[in-house]
Amino acid sequence: MISASNISKTYRLGRVEVPVLRGASIEAEAGEWVAVLGASGSGKSTLLHLLGGLDRPDRGSGTIRFGETDLGKLGAAGLDKFRRTQVGFVFQFFHLLPELTVLENVLLGSMVGRGRLGFLRERGELTKRAESIIDVVGLSHRLKHRPAELSGGERQRVAIARALMNDPPVILADEPTGNLDQKTGGGVLDALAELRLATSDGSSRTMIMVTHDTRVADRADRVVTIADGVVQAGASAAETR
Amino acid sequence: MYQALLTRRYLTSKVMPLLASAAVMLCVAMELITWSVMGGFLNQLINSGRSLIGDVEISRPNTGFAHYEELTAMLEADDMIVAAAPTVDAYGLISLGGGRTSFCNIKGIEPDSFDAVTGYRESLYWKPLDEPLPKDEAREDPRLDPDQRELFAALEEFGNTLETPEQEGLTAKPLTILGLEVFSKRGLRTPAGFVAEDWTTQRELTVNVLPTDRSGGWLEPTARRFVVANEFASGVYEIDSRTLYVHLDELQDMLRMDAAEKVEPGPVGIVYGPDGEPIGFEAQDVIGVDPARVTSVLVRGVDDADLLVLRERVNEIYSEFAAKHDEVPDAQFINVLTWEDRNATLIGAIKKETALVLFIFGIISLTSVFLVLAIFWSMVSERTKDVGILRAIGASRLGVAWLWIRYGLAIGAVGTTLGIGLAYVVITNINAIHDWLGSALGISIWDPAVYYFTTIPEDFDATKTIIVASAGVLSCVIGALVPAARAARMHPVKALRFE
Numbered sequence: 088m089i090s091a092s093n094i095s096k097t098y099r100l101g102r103v104e105v106p107v108l109r110g111a112s113i114e115a116e117a118g119e120w121v122a123v124l125g126a127s128g129s130g131k132s133t134l135l136h137l138l139g140g141l142d143r144p145d146r147g148s149g150t151i152r153f154g155e156t157d158l159g160k161l162g163a164a165g166l167d168k169f170r171r172t173q174v175g176f177v178f179q180f181f182h183l184l185p186e187l188t189v190l191e192n193v194l195l196g197s198m199v200g201r202g203r204l205g206f207l208r209e210r211g212e213l214t215k216r217a218e219s220i221i222d223v224v225g226l227s228h229r230l231k232h233r234p235a236e237l238s239g240g241e242r243q244r245v246a247i248a249r250a251l252m253n254d255p256p257v258i259l260a261d262e263p264t265g266n267l268d269q270k271t272g273g274g275v276l277d278a279l280a281e282l283r284l285a286t287s288d289g290s291s292r293t294m295i296m297v298t299h300d301t302r303v304a305d306r307a308d309r310v311v312t313i314a315d316g317v318v319q320a321g322a323s324a325a326e327t328r
Numbered sequence: 329m330y331q332a333l334l335t336r337r338y339l340t341s342k343v344m345p346l347l348a349s350a351a352v353m354l355c356v357a358m359e360l361i362t363w364s365v366m367g368g369f370l371n372q373l374i375n376s377g378r379s380l381i382g383d384v385e386i387s388r389p390n391t392g393f394a395h396y397e398e399l400t401a402m403l404e405a406d407d408m409i410v411a412a413a414p415t416v417d418a419y420g421l422i423s424l425g426g427g428r429t430s431f432c433n434i435k436g437i438e439p440d441s442f443d444a445v446t447g448y449r450e451s452l453y454w455k456p457l458d459e460p461l462p463k464d465e466a467r468e469d470p471r472l473d474p475d476q477r478e479l480f481a482a483l484e485e486f487g488n489t490l491e492t493p494e495q496e497g498l499t500a501k502p503l504t505i506l507g508l509e510v511f512s513k514r515g516l517r518t519p520a521g522f523v524a525e526d527w528t529t530q531r532e533l534t535v536n537v538l539p540t541d542r543s544g545g546w547l548e549p550t551a552r553r554f555v556v557a558n559e560f561a562s563g564v565y566e567i568d569s570r571t572l573y574v575h576l577d578e579l580q581d582m583l584r585m586d587a588a589e590k591v592e593p594g595p596v597g598i599v600y601g602p603d604g605e606p607i608g609f610e611a612q613d614v615i616g617v618d619p620a621r622v623t624s625v626l627v628r629g630v631d632d633a634d635l636l637v638l639r640e641r642v643n644e645i646y647s648e649f650a651a652k653h654d655e656v657p658d659a660q661f662i663n664v665l666t667w668e669d670r671n672a673t674l675i676g677a678i679k680k681e682t683a684l685v686l687f688i689f690g691i692i693s694l695t696s697v698f699l700v701l702a703i704f705w706s707m708v709s710e711r712t713k714d715v716g717i718l719r720a721i722g723a724s725r726l727g728v729a730w731l732w733i734r735y736g737l738a739i740g741a742v743g744t745t746l747g748i749g750l751a752y753v754v755i756t757n758i759n760a761i762h763d764w765l766g767s768a769l770g771i772s773i774w775d776p777a778v779y780y781f782t783t784i785p786e787d788f789d790a791t792k793t794i795i796v797a798s799a800g801v802l803s804c805v806i807g808a809l810v811p812a813a814r815a816a817r818m819h820p821v822k823a824l825r826f827e
Contacts (some may be wrong), residue, residue, distance in 0.1 A: 131820075136821050139720075141719070141720060141820045141821050141824075142819075142820070142821045145364065163724070163725065164724060167719075167722050167723070168722065168723065169722075169725045170719075170720065170722040171721065171722025172722070176720050176721070177718075178824070182713065182716070182717045182720070183717075184334070184714055184717060186334070186337035186338065186341050187333070187334075187337065191333065195330055195718075195721060196721045196722070197719065197724050198329040198330040198333065199330055199721055199723045199727070200722060201329070202329065203329040203332065206329040207329070248722070
């Protein structure tokens with residue numbers, strides 16, 4: 088479904104080059120939930136950004152494939168479309184737009200994907216869909232609220248709803264519970280797990296989730312670890328335990 | 329779609345966009361007010377000509393030309409010309425008694441023809457009014473007084489005809505119509521715009537002129553007493569403060585431009601009485617008549633006439649006329665000018681001044697571009713994370729750039745709309761504001777003696793508004809371009825990590 092093979096990423100801080108990923112490889116099958124477990128600074132977020140087409144690996148360092156598509160061969164517009172249609176991001180710090188309401192934040196992805204006329208044509212349907220997703224994450228009573236009026240857990244639920252609005256086959260979650268207490272985090276993971284399975288065609292979504300928390304990783308089908316920019320061989324969650 | 333939504337939300341969420349809009353508002357209002365007042369002044373100056381000399385003036389100062397009745401008839405027979413009016417212009421000294429004297433342009437007119445060309449009767453000031461002036465809410469204008477209605481109706485009639493009333497037992501004196509500002513009665517003008525007291529009419533004044541002979545040589549000065557029958561207000565200070573009208577026949581007589589018999593030159597015999605005392609001169613043989621002369625013939629063309637074409641046509645008619653009379657000067661010795669031609673230096677200077685002021689204010693308004701740029705730069709920095717979020721959910725660089733350009737457009741539209749509103753309020757109330765500045769703060773910017781007109785032009789021109797509004801919006805878009813490009817070039821990952 089989605090795979091990265093031997094990719095490297097080096098950041099430049101002034102004159103200093105900081106290698107973050109060194110020939111990392113990862114693969115997730117369709118419908119599989121893979122947890123990437125690693126310490127802070129191990130390169131797990133960078134890996135997620137590369138898999139989601141937010142960034143590109145070092146030139147000539149390897150390939151990232153989504154199905155038959157080589158992301159390295161996509162231009163800027165191709166990557167924009169890839170992010171709009173194939174992946175949904177969930178971030179540790181929620182990244183909601185503070186001026187928009189819950190409903191508008193969730194609808195944002197469909198606005199970006201459709202353009203003005205397309206969105207207005209389907210507005211009714213899209214609004215219904217957004218409301219139903221918001222209902223699933225338990226925030227139907229918060230539709231008109233702004234992010235500042237929500238708790239951390241509620242914000243993350245909104246972020247999850249936004250990520251799933253365009254019904255992407257892949258969810259990329261970057262420490263989705265990293266900023267939440269254990270109980271709230273558990274609820275968020277439940278919501279993610281539930282919505283992962285709720286696709287339009289009945290199949291489950293592929294989810295790659297990076298985390299430093301083994302308890303969170305435990306919920307995944309498979310866990311890979313990352314250290315010093317290198318992904319270690321994956322094991323099933325049970326084996327990791 | 330998301331750009332429209334975010335633009336709306338950004339506009340109402342922070343003080344920064346309001347500041348940017350306020351800057352644009354002030355720049356737009358400043359440009360529009362300046363252009364409207366200066367442009368209105370220019371238009372007023374150009375258009376005022378029609379109420380002063382008509383469309384075209386044929387003139388030969390001082391010595392004038394004869395057979396003007398024939399020329400007038402020839403002009404009025406032309407399809408392009410509605411009316412023609414002979415006039416005589418002379419400089420003279422007027423004295424109103426009490427040491428009040430003034431150097432004036434004395435204009436001899438035939439009221440009917442002069443009115444047909446210039447609408448002179450409309451400018452007569454003292455006449456009964458049925459409705460008060462717009463600002464005279466208390467109805468204090470003396471012209472509204474029903475008790476004085478008869479008097480003002482008589483004054484209007486005198487002004488209309490300039491004919492001396494026949495009153496038994498009184499020495500009839502010729503009438504004159506005085507410019508409303510000649511004796512500087514501006515102190516009597518109320519803020520509502522009317523003169524609180526009829527101070528001048530029915531008084532007598534003395535007019536002194538210096539006649540010339542046909543060849544331009546000076547003759548003995550002539551003085552005559554006139555009764556002020558009315559006053560006129562053309563709205564052009566320069567005219568209203570320096571002009572008085574008398575009947576054409578009267579001024580021709582004073583200037584010795586009226587018709588006179590011609591006699592054979594030579595020694596004149598003296599006639600003695602029975603007591604041997606000289607009692608007169610011998611009658612001479614009349615050999616002809618020296619026709620009356622005027623210094624100008626004013627011409628009014630049909631509505632919407634092209635003044636340059638009309639001027640050419642008047643020139644042609646004059647040439648035909650001059651060809652018929654040996655004693656009439658050829659076309660090359662005659663001035664055939666439009667009002668704009670006559671005031672070309674002044675109008676040209678004002679046009680240049682207007683352009684210069686607009687250019688300077690345009691440069692000042694450029695600061696709004698940099699202001700918007702600076703504010704947007706800061707806002708893009710503040711919204712860096714938003715850019716990262718939008719890119720993460722698939723927004724293109726162009727889409728992000730358009731968001732900021734659209735935002736600039738919105739700020740420009742809001743600021744421009746407010747600016748137009750502000751300019752409209754100021755322009756349409758500029759005289760009231762000026763009066764208030766004068767009464768409350770002692771500031772008087774508009775001096776009629778300098779700016780020709782007694783009131784500040786209040787024209788709110790649609791074309792100028794469209795041009796200034798477009799420039800206002802465009803400057804905001806230009807100011808937003810660089811920050812928009814910066815937002816579009818942001819790396820999504822760096823933007824998401826921005827703290």
